[in-house]
Amino acid sequence: MAIEPVLGTRSQRAFMGTILLQGIVVLVMVSITFRFVAEHVDLTEPRYKTLPCYLALFILAEIFEVLMAFDALRLRNVIQLVGILAFQLALLVMSILQIHETRAALVTAPGASGSANFLGGSGPGTLWRKVLPFLIVSPIVVGISEFIMLFFVRHLYYEFGWAIFHVVGANPAAKTMYQFYQIMICLLKFDFFCFTGVTMQLLIVVLSTNSAEFGLTIAAIPIVLVLLAGCGLAVQREIKSLMTVSLVIMLAAEAYFVYKLIRFYEPDSEGQYVTTRATLTVFTIVALLLMFTTFVVGLRCFTDFDKGLLSSKLHGQFYRPVNSSLMDDLFGGATHGKTSYNAGSQLEPRISIE
Structure with missing residues (x-):
């Protein structure tokens, strides 16, 4: 029996559908919040710039997650599916932090209520109370989606597991090397999102276009993007010189993230980060840790x-028919004879899960 096409099984469709539905609901909630605030305040004022950034971040995050999920299903990459679950947890934290930061932007008179305090109060009848229900929906939807996705990732593990088990043949050392290669590629993809998220927040919310820090941030964008692309090419094609350069630049990128963290809390600059410091701090710390992990795995x-x-990285491996009792021993009998990796089923000649 042939390997199923992408989205050819119920588990794949349900996993992808959960992400799409979550994205629609969350973006609707964020858009409603943005519209309500935009009707009453000037979003170009520094205090309120957190709201357009909030919208932009979630648009980026949801599009990124959909693309990563489709890519993981297309490549039958279980490691990337696990990475998506971790990303979903980060999205949950981000949606919770946005409640705090939106309150910091909108509330200047805590406890005040009524139409006279509509813009700055936190009590009944204020703008804050109007948008709060929509802010709360996002983390609830993301949290529920996490549990649903966890259930289907377990099924996808059984669905993809036997094919992945045979990517590089029976050599345990080769399997370990290939797993590290998969982890490296997955880390590079998440590095891209974290760097883009940090940079977008800095450019939208904080930095003045005539400041030196703005120029430094702009200059860092192509450098880091070239670094990530070059590192991915180097590790796939085993180009030692390019890999060496990539690892060195990675250390410079880590120094850049440390510099940004210090800037968030320095007395002469902390004021400009007041409404976005929590999210920026979390994003930057995660980006720093991811970059360090990428360096170590690199x-x-x-x-x-x-x-x-090298051949396995570029072309994948051939497979052989397998015995069902061996599969049951490995996967706890969870295949139930329903996947395309059953006993005696001839798999199609080649599959790459990079």
Whole structure:
């Protein structure tokens, strides 16, 4: 029996459908919040810039998650599916933080209520109370989606597991090397999102166009994007010189994130970050940790160059029919004889899960 096409099984469709439905609901809630606030305040004022940034971040996050999910299903990449679950948790944290930061932007007179305090109060009859229900819906939807996605990722693991088990044949060392390669590629994708998220917040919310910091942020964009693309190419094609340069630039990128963290809390600059500091801090710390992890895994992948893995990275591996009792031993009998990786089923010749 042939390997199912992308979205060819119920678990794949349900996983993708959950992400799409979540994205629609969350973006509707964020858009309603944005519209209500835009009707009453000038969003170009520094205090209120957190709202357009809030909308932009969630648009970026939901589009990124949909693309990552489709990519993971297309490549049958279980590691990337697990990464999406971690990303979903980060999205939950971000949606909770946005409640705090929106309140910091809108509320200048805590406890005040009524139409006289509509713009600055936090009590009944104020703008804050008007948008609060829509802000609360987002983390609830994201949290529920996380549990649903976790259930279907478990099914997808069984669905993809046997094919992934045979990507590089029966050599345990080769399997370990290929797993590190998969992790590296997955980390690079999430590095892209975190860097883009931090940069977008800085450019939209904080920085003045005539400041030196604005110029530094703009200059960092192409450097980091070239770094991520170059590193991905180097680790896939085992180009040692390009991998060396990428790892060195990665250290410089980590220094950049440390510099930004310090700027958020320095006395001469902390005022401009007041309404977005929580989200910026979380994004920057996550980006820093991801970049450091990418550097460490990159070193590990570098040591695996020229050890016979290049063909598997570029073209995948051939498969053999398998015995169902062995599959039951490995996967706890969870296949139930319903997947395309059953006993005696001839898999199609080649599959790449990069």
